[in-house]
Amino acid sequence: MIILPTKLEGCFQIIPNILRDERGHFVKTFHEELFREHGLETVFREEYYSASQRGVLRGLHFQTPPQDHTKLVYCVQGAVLDAAVDLRVGSPTYGQHLTMELSGENGHMLYLAPGVAHGFYTLSAQALMMYKVSTVYAPAHDSGILWNSAGIAWPGDNPVLSQRDQGFAALADFASPFVYRGSAA
Numbered sequence: 001m002i003i004l005p006t007k008l009e010g011c012f013q014i015i016p017n018i019l020r021d022e023r024g025h026f027v028k029t030f031h032e033e034l035f036r037e038h039g040l041e042t043v044f045r046e047e048y049y050s051a052s053q054r055g056v057l058r059g060l061h062f063q064t065p066p067q068d069h070t071k072l073v074y075c076v077q078g079a080v081l082d083a084a085v086d087l088r089v090g091s092p093t094y095g096q097h098l099t100m101e102l103s104g105e106n107g108h109m110l111y112l113a114p115g116v117a118h119g120f121y122t123l124s125a126q127a128l129m130m131y132k133v134s135t136v137y138a139p140a141h142d143s144g145i146l147w148n149s150a151g152i153a154w155p156g157d158n159p160v161l162s163q164r165d166q167g168f169a170a171l172a173d174f175a176s177p178f179v180y181r182g183s184a185a
Contacts, residue, residue: 008098008113014110016028040070053122054124058119059144060119060144060150062115064178066141067136069134069135071133073129077104077128080102080124081154082102083120085171087117101123102129121159147168
């Protein structure tokens with residue numbers, strides 16, 4: 001695995017070594033010792049997946065303190081444009097975002113620090129996204145910001161959205177409970 005810092009401190013692009021042969025491919029998505037060596041979270045409390053069709057946009061989601069969490073996301077089937085937005089007050093990159101393609105083919109993963117919103121747009125006919133999180137889902141702390149309020153150049157102007165995702169506050173109107181504490185890694 002190669003672990004590369006991104007422009008958002010505490011967020012990393014993880015590029016696994018994909019073993020390919022005539023049967024298909026094999027990908028290691030987590031290695032405790034390597035994560036620990038890089039100062040990354042190694043205790044994940046829940047893991048889940050979502051299946052989405054082309055044009056679906058999920059996000060931009062996060063959990064608020066004290067249930068905020070580190071998140072590791074990757075796409076095992078299909079392809080998505082994945083996005084992260086820094087919501088940590090005092091961060092040098094507050095309000096900035098990054099995007100990258102995650103796919104079953106490239107195997108890339110995105111590691112997100114607490115206080116960073118996450119979302120994605122489905123590029124393929126279907127996509128299967130995996131999530132590992134360091135805290136348990138807490139409905140009272142589950143929130144988000146409006147998908148089109150952070151300056152992200154999504155591939156489509158009219159994505160398929162949940163009612164919930166359509167009702168989030170815009171980034172400019174969001175009173176962030178997250179505080180930047182220096183290096184999050």
